[in-house]
Amino acid sequence: LDKFNCQAKTFEHISLQIKDYQISRIGCLLFDKIGNLWIGTRDGLFRLSFDKNKKVSRVVHFMKDGKRSNSITDNYITSLFEDSKGAIWIGTYGFGINKFESEKEGGIFSAFTMDDGLPNNIIYTISEDNGGYIWITTDYGLCRFNEKTKRFKNFFISDGLQNNKYYWNAAFKNLDGKLYVGGLNGLNAFYPDSILDKRANIFPVTITDFKIYNEPVRPLVKYNGKVAVKKSISCTSEITISYKSQEISFEFSALDYEQSNSIKYAYLLEGFEAKWHEVSSDRRFAIYTNLEPGTYHFMVKSTNRNGDWGKNIAQVKLTVVPPFWKTWWFKVLLGVIIIALILFYNRYRVYSLERQKRKLEKQVLERTAKIEEQKEKLQLQNTEIQNQQNQLIKLNEEVVSANEFKLNFFTNISHEFRTPLTLIIDPIESLINSATTSNSIKETLTLVHKNTQRLLHLINQLMDFRKIEQGKMRLHISKVNANEFIENIVLSFSSLATQMSIGLQFVPLDTESEIWIDCQKIEDILYNLLSNAFKNTPNNGEIEVKLFSGIESPLNTMNISVADTGIGINEEQLPLIFNRFYQIESKTNNPIGTGIGLSLTKELIECHKGSIKVESTPGCGSRFVVSIPVSQESYAIVDFTEPNYEPTKLVKQVSNFADELLSYSSIENAGQQLYTTIENRPVVLIVEDNNDLRSFIAARLNKTYNILVADNGKSGFSIASSNYPDVIVSDIMMPEMNGLELCAKIKTSLITSHIPVLLLTAKAEIKDEIKGLETGADCYLPKPFDFDLLEAHISSLIEIRKKLFERFLYQKELDTKVLATNSLDEQFLAQVTESIQENIDNPELNVATLAKKMLISRGHLYKKLQSLSNLPPTDFINNIRLKKSLELLHNINHNISEIAYSVGYTDPKYFSRLFKKQFGLSPSEYQEHLQSSKSPLA
Numbered sequence: 001l002d003k004f005n006c007q008a009k010t011f012e013h014i015s016l017q018i019k020d021y022q023i024s025r026i027g028c029l030l031f032d033k034i035g036n037l038w039i040g041t042r043d044g045l046f047r048l049s050f051d052k053n054k055k056v057s058r059v060v061h062f063m064k065d066g067k068r069s070n071s072i073t074d075n076y077i078t079s080l081f082e083d084s085k086g087a088i089w090i091g092t093y094g095f096g097i098n099k100f101e102s103e104k105e106g107g108i109f110s111a112f113t114m115d116d117g118l119p120n121n122i123i124y125t126i127s128e129d130n131g132g133y134i135w136i137t138t139d140y141g142l143c144r145f146n147e148k149t150k151r152f153k154n155f156f157i158s159d160g161l162q163n164n165k166y167y168w169n170a171a172f173k174n175l176d177g178k179l180y181v182g183g184l185n186g187l188n189a190f191y192p193d194s195i196l197d198k199r200a201n202i203f204p205v206t207i208t209d210f211k212i213y214n215e216p217v218r219p220l221v222k223y224n225g226k227v228a229v230k231k232s233i234s235c236t237s238e239i240t241i242s243y244k245s246q247e248i249s250f251e252f253s254a255l256d257y258e259q260s261n262s263i264k265y266a267y268l269l270e271g272f273e274a275k276w277h278e279v280s281s282d283r284r285f286a287i288y289t290n291l292e293p294g295t296y297h298f299m300v301k302s303t304n305r306n307g308d309w310g311k312n313i314a315q316v317k318l319t320v321v322p323p324f325w326k327t328w329w330f331k332v333l334l335g336v337i338i339i340a341l342i343l344f345y346n347r348y349r350v351y352s353l354e355r356q357k358r359k360l361e362k363q364v365l366e367r368t369a370k371i372e373e374q375k376e377k378l379q380l381q382n383t384e385i386q387n388q389q390n391q392l393i394k395l396n397e398e399v400v401s402a403n404e405f406k407l408n409f410f411t412n413i414s415h416e417f418r419t420p421l422t423l424i425i426d427p428i429e430s431l432i433n434s435a436t437t438s439n440s441i442k443e444t445l446t447l448v449h450k451n452t453q454r455l456l457h458l459i460n461q462l463m464d465f466r467k468i469e470q471g472k473m474r475l476h477i478s479k480v481n482a483n484e485f486i487e488n489i490v491l492s493f494s495s496l497a498t499q500m501s502i503g504l505q506f507v508p509l510d511t512e513s514e515i516w517i518d519c520q521k522i523e524d525i526l527y528n529l530l531s532n533a534f535k536n537t538p539n540n541g542e543i544e545v546k547l548f549s550g551i552e553s554p555l556n557t558m559n560i561s562v563a564d565t566g567i568g569i570n571e572e573q574l575p576l577i578f579n580r581f582y583q584i585e586s587k588t589n590n591p592i593g594t595g596i597g598l599s600l601t602k603e604l605i606e607c608h609k610g611s612i613k614v615e616s617t618p619g620c621g622s623r624f625v626v627s628i629p630v631s632q633e634s635y636a637i638v639d640f641t642e643p644n645y646e647p648t649k650l651v652k653q654v655s656n657f658a659d660e661l662l663s664y665s666s667i668e669n670a671g672q673q674l675y676t677t678i679e680n681r682p683v684v685l686i687v688e689d690n691n692d693l694r695s696f697i698a699a700r701l702n703k704t705y706n707i708l709v710a711d712n713g714k715s716g717f718s719i720a721s722s723n724y725p726d727v728i729v730s731d732i733m734m735p736e737m738n739g740l741e742l743c744a745k746i747k748t749s750l751i752t753s754h755i756p757v758l759l760l761t762a763k764a765e766i767k768d769e770i771k772g773l774e775t776g777a778d779c780y781l782p783k784p785f786d787f788d789l790l791e792a793h794i795s796s797l798i799e800i801r802k803k804l805f806e807r808f809l810y811q812k813e814l815d816t817k818v819l820a821t822n823s824l825d826e827q828f829l830a831q832v833t834e835s836i837q838e839n840i841d842n843p844e845l846n847v848a849t850l851a852k853k854m855l856i857s858r859g860h861l862y863k864k865l866q867s868l869s870n871l872p873p874t875d876f877i878n879n880i881r882l883k884k885s886l887e888l889l890h891n892i893n894h895n896i897s898e899i900a901y902s903v904g905y906t907d908p909k910y911f912s913r914l915f916k917k918q919f920g921l922s923p924s925e926y927q928e929h930l931q932s933s934k935s936p937l938a
């Protein structure tokens with residue numbers, strides 16, 4: 001280090017004044033305002049102070065101290081500078097700049113390097129402009145340092161400088177404040193205060209494009225039904241898109257075309273996000289997908305080239321139009337509609353409830369009125385019914401009294417019948433017993449006697465009923481021996497039992513007992529039960545009467561059982577048999593009876609303070625059990641009246657009953673042979689189950705007709721089909737097969753269909769008459785019938801048939817229809833006639849060949865033809881042959897022999913004889929008459 005004296009033109013060796021330090025490799029020097037000399041070397045920084053004699057008084061050496069962070073950054077010093085405020089700045093070679101702070105601790109410096117903003121750490125010059133900025137030239141770039149803000153601003157070739165590399169100590173400021181810096185490529189001079197920092201310019205940002213699904217949006221074009229922008233995007237402030245535009249993108253740019261790479265951008269979609277997105281200049285777009293409908297603001301801003309954010313923000317309003325159902329107006333409308341509906345529904349409900357209420361009220365009123373009306377009607381009806389009831393009661397009373405009157409009258413008259421009946425019976429009995437009476441008269445008288453007895457019995461039964469009804473039936477209790485008394489009654493039936501081969505048993509009480517009973521009533525009861533048993537038990541059956549007591553002793557109740565092995569009674573009919581006039585209708589039971597017996601028996605038993613029970617098995621038999629009290633104590637004193645019992649009466653009664661029963665039980669009793677048969681008289685078949693009536697009718701008709709008899713429809717039919725009667729007279733109510741069934745069978749079977757049927761019945765109703773005629777009955781007579789009328793009917797039926805026979809015989813036409821009275825016969829006759837006509841030229845044609853053709857037996861054909869035409873079949877065939885020849889004779893071309901042959905006669909003479917017999921003229925005479933056009937057979 002030397003000091004040059006300008007006047008003396010000499011050097012003063014300063015180094016000699018410094019003993020402790022070797023100052024060499026000096027790069028730069030600086031005198032500060034207070035007179036210190038700062039020396040920058042490659043071995044640190046020295047500061048030399050001088051005394052008054054301008055001799056070095058003090059030397060301070062500042063070196064980099066690795067242990068301290070605030071020591072100088074490097075020992076290689078390149079430049080030194082004192083600023084306007086007196087601060088010393090030190091530039092280093094590779095370690096930035098240092099500012100001297102104090103000399104304590106070997107020197108305290110504040111350092112600035114590239115880390116703080118320097119463009120390069122190799123420093124060439126440090127200077128200060130008039131504005132107080134520190135200017136630093138470096139190995140790469142010029143730098144302006146603001147000490148207050150500690151901010152560096154660097155300038156490069158791009159800022160218009162000659163080069164980025166500068167020279168040592170090549171910096172100067174002139175008096176105007178113009179700064180000169182020298183570098184590798186020359187010199188730059190400038191006024192620092194007039195530097196326009198282009199980089200600090202913030203260029204306006206604009207939105208350059210808007211895309212929907214990556215397609216640039218054009219003005220006034222609809223995208224998903226919406227015009228997005230009306231003007232070009234850069235001029236627009238509002239974008240409207242449909243909710244359907246799910247992907248959109250914005251593109252933007254700052255209007256700096258030189259340095260756009262150093263610009264940064266930031267964007268934000270307000271309403272969608274809160275944070276700005278920073279992007280570099282090569283990513284100048286923003287993409288959004290699935291934006292909810294609503295209003296957004298898209299904002300974008302940029303930095304200047306220095307990276308400072310400008311306040312200039314481009315923004316556009318983005319409206320995503322919602323679907324109509326998400327629009328507010330739609331929601332409001334919906335709300336309004338819902339509210340309206342609710343209101344309407346409420347009003348409607350209220351209205352309908354009110355209407356219903358009104359309706360109900362109306363209905364209630366109506367119903368009430370109706371009920372009132374009905375009530376009134378009912379009341380009216382009630383009074384009417386009451387009136388009617390009263391009338392009925394009155395009427396009933398009248399009926400009862402009329403009935404009473406009638407019954408009284410009936411009882412009285414019945415009573416009146418008894419005397420005359422007795423008066424009839426007695427003389428008849430004496431007549432029957434008289435030796436002078438002829439047998440035939442005796443027979444008739446017996447019939448009269450029997451029926452008179454029956455009538456008397458019936459009248460007695462009816463009077464008993466009446467008595468019981470009127471409470472006039474008295475008990476006549478007396479003491480008898482039980483076994484003896486009952487056995488006597490049973491014994492009266494023993495002869496009937498023998499005749500019917502019925503085993504009659506009596507089982508007495510074990511001990512002989514005296515009992516208290518009304519003998520007449522017990523006898524009547526037993527008679528009824530036993531007669532029923534006989535009526536309903538077939539021959540060879542068993543009837544048993546058994547006495548047995550209850551368990552008590554002495555004997556208080558006695559039981560009498562009457563059991564038979566008869567036909568029995570159905571379970572359903574059991575409760576009915578004690579009803580008055582109830583009879584079981586059956587094909588096999590005996591028709592004797594009135595239906596009074598059991599009902600009277602029951603009343604009599606009840607009158608006797610007893611009871612009756614019945615058990616029965618159909619087909620096996622029945623058992624009636626009568627229980628009666630038999631002790632003296634059981635009866636009141638009034639019951640012990642004078643006995644009215646006549647033991648002899650029973651024997652007669654049973655004998656009458658036996659007669660009647662036996663007369664029904666077999667037809668053989670009144671056999672066919674009893675009636676006289678005279679040849680050629682018409683035959684009448686009488687079908688009637690009542691022997692007496694049958695015999696009576698038969699006896700009367702026998703005077704004019706031959707008689708056949710049957711006791712029921714079944715035997716009637718078999719007799720009719722083997723005997724071909726001319727007329728059938730039949731009853732309707734009969735066992736086995738009734739009259740209607742018989743008639744139907746007769747009329748539908750070929751053998752018998754021609755026989756006229758006359759039905760007799762007690763049923764006089766017209767309904768039955770029709771039923772009778774429907775079955776094909778020819779005539780119908782209600783019972784009781786007038787006998788003359790019956791005879792007239794029979795003779796007319798026979799007469800009609802006779803007329804038919806004659807008509808057939810003498811008519812010239814071949815018409816057999818006239819003989820038929822029903823379709824079956826008509827058919828039969830048509831068939832026979834056809835068969836004959838088919839073989840009319842066959843002389844061999846006879847009954848046998850005809851029967852073969854007709855497929856019926858010869859006998860049947862014979863009988864049937866005979867009955868239908870009253871002609872033997874040979875005559876019938878001849879009749880047809882002759883009628884046919886009559887037809888042929890009308891053709892004059894035929895000669896008589898030809899005709900004779902063609903109608904089956906081998907001998908024309910025989911034919912002529914027969915012809916003459918039939919028609920009264922010979923065939924030739926007949927032809928002559930024909931030719932003279934006279935009616936030949938007038």
Ligand code: ADP
Pocket residue numbers: 532533535536564566567568569577582583584589592593594595596597598599622
């Ligand atoms: P009826 O005069 O017809 O005998 P009842 O009153 O004596 O009348 O009897 C009523 C009916 O009871 C009869 O029609 C008969 O069919 C039936 N009946 C009575 N007793 C017997 C019996 N022992 N066996 C079968 N049936 C009987």
